[in-house]
Amino acid sequence: PKPPPVTRYNLNNVTISPSPVENRENVLILTPMARFYQQYWDNLMRLTYPHELITLGFILPKTKEGNAATTELQKQIAKTQKSSPERDRFKSIIILRQDFEPPIPSQDEGERHKMQNQKGRRAAMAKARNSLLFTTLGPATSWVLWLDADIIETPPTLIQDLALHDKPLVAPNCFQRFYNAEKKAMDERPYDFNNWQDSPTAQELAAKMGPDDILLEGYADMATYRALMAYMQGEDDDQNMEVPLDGVGGTALLVKADVHRDGAMFPAFPFYHLIETEGFARMAKRLGWQATGLPNYKVYHYNE
Numbered sequence: 001p002k003p004p005p006v007t008r009y010n011l012n013n014v015t016i017s018p019s020p021v022e023n024r025e026n027v028l029i030l031t032p033m034a035r036f037y038q039q040y041w042d043n044l045m046r047l048t049y050p051h052e053l054i055t056l057g058f059i060l061p062k063t064k065e066g067n068a069a070t071t072e073l074q075k076q077i078a079k080t081q082k083s084s085p086e087r088d089r090f091k092s093i094i095i096l097r098q099d100f101e102p103p104i105p106s107q108d109e110g111e112r113h114k115m116q117n118q119k120g121r122r123a124a125m126a127k128a129r130n131s132l133l134f135t136t137l138g139p140a141t142s143w144v145l146w147l148d149a150d151i152i153e154t155p156p157t158l159i160q161d162l163a164l165h166d167k168p169l170v171a172p173n174c175f176q177r178f179y180n181a182e183k184k185a186m187d188e189r190p191y192d193f194n195n196w197q198d199s200p201t202a203q204e205l206a207a208k209m210g211p212d213d214i215l216l217e218g219y220a221d222m223a224t225y226r227a228l229m230a231y232m233q234g235e236d237d238d239q240n241m242e243v244p245l246d247g248v249g250g251t252a253l254l255v256k257a258d259v260h261r262d263g264a265m266f267p268a269f270p271f272y273h274l275i276e277t278e279g280f281a282r283m284a285k286r287l288g289w290q291a292t293g294l295p296n297y298k299v300y301h302y303n304e
């Protein structure tokens with residue numbers, strides 16, 4: 001028999017609730033990926049959110065490094081989807097290859113964090129995120145989890161924990177483990193400085209800028225005096241503490257799919273002097289969706 005020619009989705013029936021497992025809500029995990037890290041995949045596999053409700057989407061650059069990462073990724077996908085137990089398998093997986101060149105070939109942490117490289121790099125990242133989002137977001141998607149390819153450690157209940165906050169955008173705090181030579185022991189330090197609360201200084205800087213100039217966070221040459229979530233983390237504090245944010249990073253970020261459906265995306269151009277994920281938070285806010293941060297709920301970035 002021929003399938004019916006029209007598939008109807010009533011968006012009112014797609015719930016986006018603080019109990020997504022009970023309501024069988026579909027989650028789309030989106031990852032721009034320049035390098036493949038086994039620890040990223042292992043962490044993904046450990047997520048306790050029912051895998052049959054999860055779609056994975058990846059976008060990789062067409063560089064030598066991107067080709068190598070694609071091969072590694074496909075190996076893991078084949079293993080999981082074909083020979084792992086049913087409960088480990090994801091609902092579906094989409095891999096995209098980027099159709100534009102990255103602005104700078106080097107991807108080392110030092111090189112990519114240089115201020116003069118930021119505008120081009122962040123614009124390219126914005127385009128990659130938008131391509132990934134607009135080709136994968138479906139009518140049954142409830143949540144989008146942005147998760148960078150170098151996030152190697154999260155609580156296994158990440159999705160449920162973040163969804164419980166019932167916020168349009170919610171960001172955990174991204175740290176990095178490192179060997180502290182002074183203490184002669186493993187230690188951790190903040191990594192993602194794009195989760196912040198705006199400051200009068202940053203607004204004054206923006207007011208004096210040309211229309212194409214952008215504000216960047218974490219550079220001594222451009223002191224913004226914004227309040228960074230990275231530094232709001234306290235020792236024995238409540239894991240569930242919430243703070244409002246004006247800028248967000250993309251290392252780990254849970255977004256209600258309605259926010260993206262309303263048209264909030266990652267500007268590859270200066271938007272209120274912000275681009276990419278920070279511009280996204282601003283655009284969401286203009287659409288009426290406020291970002292929230294969880295200073296004491298931590299995820300960990302790979303240490304190069």
Ligand code: GDP
Pocket residue numbers: 031032033034035059060061098102107109112113124125128147148149150
């Ligand atoms: P940083 O940690 O903020 O310095 O940024 P990264 O270089 O880690 O980039 C953020 C995410 O985008 C990571 O998941 C990278 O693997 C990925 N990424 C970096 N450059 C590119 C690129 O040119 N194309 C795509 N598709 N992904 C990229």
Ligand code: MN
Pocket residue numbers: 148150301
């Ligand atoms: Mn990274």
